[in-house]
Amino acid sequence: MAYVHRIEVQYKTDPRLKVRTDRIRSLGFPIEELHLIDIYTISTHTRDFTPDELHQIGAQLTNPVVQTYTVDTPTIAHFDTAIEVGFLPGVTDNVGTTARQTIEDFTRQAFLPGEAVYSSKLYFVCGNLLAEQIQSLAATLANPLINRVHIKSRIEYGTKGMDIVVPVVHLHERPAADPVDLDVSDEELIRIGKEGIRDPKTGKRRGPLALDLDQLHTIRDYFHSLNRKPTDVEIESLAQTWSEHCKHTIFASPMDDDMPKGLYKTCIQAATNIIRAQRGDRDICLSVFSDNSGAIIFDDRYLVTHKVETHNSPSALDPFGGALTGIVGVNRDTIGFGLGAKPCINIYGFCVGDPEKSPALYRGKQKTNPILPPRRILDGVVAGVGVGGNCSGIPTPQGFVWFDDRYVGKPLVFAGTVGIMPRNDGMRNLYEKRARPGDLIVMIGGRVGKDGIHGATFSSEALDPQSPVTAVQIGDPITQKKLSDVIVKEARDRGLYTSITDNGAGGISCSVAEMAKECNGCHVWLDKVPLKYPGMAPWEIWISESQERMTLAVPPERLDEFMALLKSRDVEATVIGTFTDTGRCVVEYHGATVMDIELSFLHDGLPVKFLKSEPPEPIRSDPLPPCPERLDETLMQMLARKNICSKEFISIQYDHTVQGGHVLGPVQGVGRVQGMATLTKVVADSKKGVGLSQGIFPSYSEIDPYRMAIACIDTAIRGLIALGIPRDAIAILDNFCWCSSDDPRRLFQLKACARGCYDGALGFETPFISGKDSMFNDFRGFDEHDNPVLVSVPPTLLISSIGVHPDVTKAVSLEAKIEGDLVYLIGETSDEAGGSEYYAYQGMKGGIVPGLDIAAMKIRYDRLVHAILHDLVASAFPVTYGGLAIALAKVAIGGQIGMDITLSSTLRPDILLFSETLGRFIVTVDPDKKRSFELAMGSDATLIGRVTGKRLQITGPSLRISLPVSDLKAAYNKPFGGY
Structure with missing residues (x-):
């Protein structure tokens, strides 16, 4: 039996009312006012709360000075239409989770599995809008990929209010692994790679594997040698591990006759290796390209890490969730560096379309599945990064926004984090880690759900009508903050684990298999993995990218102490297997082996691609018009260009002073101008600080991608030079975001850009310490007349810089x-x-x-x-x-x-x-x-x-x-x- 109660919280005088109303009016809706009520739906099945307890709970969820609440009674107000927006079943509900924890703390009783608190927002619209305007307004307030919407008129609302909805996930999957027949035609193999495995029960395709025909032939041949068919778990695992997102195949593959080792080894890695060799004892690098982040020396005691990730495809579908997941994900890259670094600075970057435009583009024909307008994307990604950083207590001083209409189909969302950690603890270097045979595989943090399935493979392709809804994730920064603190403040310094990494792309399928390389084997008990809800299939559990999870290698003799520590800090931890030295990745589910693959094939079996490039047609130069006689008005209009003007509306949403290290922030001077660089103290008793800057010039790429790379590197370095940071204390990171990466002309531009990175880094003697590439940033869909449309981002390179300032008082x-x-x-x-x-x-x-x-x-x-x-x-x-x-x-x-x-x-x-x-x-x-x-x-x-x-x-x-x-x-x- 289920007991369900609804608590509605409203402001006595809403301080957000005018801003909210003005924003909706600015979008063209003729409303008078837009009120907002916060809703908490409490669902339990083992016990019911008394009326007195419910009123006490309502008081806990309310600020009594400015808010009031009702229990199981609809809010009475003057309005014309009510629109309630909640989450769909299975979508992460951070507010609901926090409300549940608040109730648990107050009642001193834990909610049992299946019991939860669900949050939603109830909007009261004042104004006589037409039915189609109401639908359009609802679409503005919600995202159909993650939200449910319920609309009632004032008459329908009556005295009973809105309907009570409990968004519980009900699954009817057969929890077993299925064999997959690859002895089919090439046409069917191609479809499997593009659309996924056909589910034997429903007949539907499961979503993109991003495997091409050559790769599927290789997989088929491997299992022929084993005289058996692969399971769906094995196929999905190979797809995640071999994805462009994870393996960076375009950067790793031979290109033309002059780059047999590929772009990465020839340009990025080679430049860093040469610089480090030339510097010798003056080398500032401690860890490059081999861990979740790169690291340089801060001083004799500490190192600083840096990593910048992209979260482009998810942000196109759900900007808030995509950006939030991006920032908390790169926070975990910091926590997972070495034996655990503390996140101390966040960085952001958004490349989006003009927010004043709203192009009519659709993923489906007949105006179905429209893209989100640029302003909706901008608002969402700004809010996502803000929630991720602010709720995690990490300052977010540094970032940029770049506007170009070519980002309208697929925005670029960059999220970066700097970490701080001791270089050693007197017995071991903390930036080194290695799982050992016999260590237990322990997953900590959030539980696994369907959110984030096929995230890695989805991000390896262009957006199209088949882009999967399950790829959308929403991060939970509160859960991750507890995880972060217990790792970097306690467990690390007690020596309770030997290795750690985050569950990012590919979930535990990638994290466990990557760590298994350190000891040459793993054995996983998949049925031990804690789930958000029952009924998930083995392949889903294995590859899901549900957030706030990390994988650790824990020696058996330290397990009890480790588990007790995490339990005391309210962080869930579960043993899901053991590391071995068998050379194999073995996965069991309820006693049945669902995966048994050699690690050498899993990681290195990917067939080699030989890429060819060819030069594109050169961009013709337009003649300059005559120079205006007076340039006063030109200067004013240039200052108001969106790529030049103030972005303080973003900076003021982000806490850049938390942790107390603020020296030079995002806006400077009494006139509050956006700086090119920021400076933050990360060690309280040191006079040194960390400077951050970046360079990005997408408008140069089509004209001269080589010079674009040089310009990006120069600008990123120059931002730190202007603070007073010595050139030999600076390192850089690369993020390539390319389009149509199977087009030889785009590959030519990519190659030229990579050569520019080599020459620029080597010339300035600034080593690359980390990087990331994101290929196929294209949108394929239809216009309002059902004509096929391809919108590709401009080839984009972001160079981020990090430097150690010797004395922040001199900046x-x-x-x-x-x-x-x-x-x-x-x-x-x-x-x-x-x-x-x-x-x-x-x-x-x-x-x-x-x-x-x-x-x-x-x-x-x-x-x-x-x-x-x-x-x-x-x-x-x-x-x-x-x-x-x-x-x-x-x-x-x-x-x-x-x-x-x-x-x-x-x-x-x-x-x-x-x-x-x-x-x-x-x-x-x-x-x-x-x-x-x-x-x-x-x-x-x-x-x-x-x-x-x-x-x-x-x-x-x-x-x-x-x-x-x-x-x-x-x-x-x-x-x-x-x-």
């Missing part, structure tokens, strides 16, 4: 400080506006992408760092997007003080102002330090003006701009001022 921010300070331009400006924001503003294509003399830049950057660390610089800001005029404007806005600038050049005035030539900085200097600064910088520094007044004045040949700083600030803040 400088970006804004002009004091009247009378001198303004210097470091570097020269060239006619290099191809792919620039100015060209985009003019609607032009082509042009010359900026190049770079890296040898000269190394000298320049070292000089500037020397000047900063010797207190010769008041402020420093890299010249990047939009060029010199934009950099000058931001320095003035940040300080809320004017500048009088004189430029001398033979360039056209608009090119002089808006060319994006690399290697440049705007620096302000105390006049008393003029001589010392100029001696330090040599010919790299040109005095161009003085900080003065309340206007930015720029004069030069055929050039005069004079604008109040207040007007510049208004333009800078305008695009997202209402967000």
